[in-house]
Amino acid sequence: PLSKLPNVGLTIFTEMSQLALQENAINLGQGFPDYPMDKQLIGLVNQAMLDGNNQYAHSNGIPLIRQKLAQKVADLYHSNIDPDTQITITPGGTYAIYTALTSFLQKDDEVILFEPAYDCYVPIIELNGAKPVYIQLQAPEYAIDWQEVRSKITNRTKAIIINSPQNPTGSVLSKQDIQELIAVTEGTDIIVISDEVYEHLIFDDLQHESILKYPELLKRGFACFSFGKTYNCTGWKLGYAISAPELMAEFRKVHQFNCFSSFTPTQVALARFLDNKAAYLELGKKMQAKRDFLQNALKNAPFKPLTSHGSYFHCYEYQGGLKETGIDLAKKITAQYKVATIPVSAFYHDGGAPNQILRFCFCKQDTTLEEAGRRLSIFN
Ligand code: PMP
């Protein structure tokens, strides 16, 4: 067969963003801020280019940014990371996840993941000839049933993918979840892929449980990050992976023949900007205010909020008169009420159980959120 991904079409993000454009709708679908990023950081990129940082960077990332990240990890997670052997800068968080999985997956390996799940995991698993093993999280808390995880582990299980704060549900893993994860992976060769791109977007006084805090997990895990989410620049596509030296050596074998290195000017700029701790430490509070602002804007709309403790997203259950479910509902609301969202059905391999849960992205200007609320409040 010609296609390696016969069941894959356009991603839901492309589809809904295109529809939003076509319908002239407010786009609360795809996760990206509609407000400007920090001008000082833009100035630093400009300066980096003028200073001549325009050739290939070191394949692992420029040394200064890796040193600054190791310092950040020491400050936040009290973990000693060697910038030379344990950090690799990548063109985005997706690429970090792709490379981590591709470094290890063999044909017919099994990878456990939790649905609803961010959409890139399954295609990466399948491109490697491995098999996704699904565990369903239940609304409204979307917590992990660790007993079920235990029951799904076989001698083929090569990896488990966790994502906290989670896309699309905004659920957050607790210390107890991490202890369970340690217990189920202890004494096995299972690799933990920890998607932590929303590490700073955490609310309600919860603490982010990075696997970097836990040596038992770091020795068998990859933590994957994205600068796009932290600095309001999703279009920069710059991220990084952190792992144990032996695992990172394998990661780098794949990375050096895939893109070899990442965009140099943004690395130089971010390395200089990373000393500004307020930029990331205050992010959770700001984003929490946006979550609450959207919820207030929707208070007269037929949407019941589920629980979101983090990320850019909040899922709502539609409670109005339309009968459609899943993508049909999201499309109908986009066309009729000019607000685009993402159907949570898109985060299940089989579309999930038919329901009317939609994911709203709230990293938008208050005026955008207010107008979306106004449009959605006029119908029932
Ligand atoms: N993981 C999750 C859960 C995401 O939501 C996203 C994207 N928004 C990514 C990874 C990818 O990040 P990047 O755009 O840096 O590739």
Ligand code: GLN
């Ligand atoms: N992560 C973003 C979201 O969940 C989308 C990224 C993309 O468009 N691939 O909305």
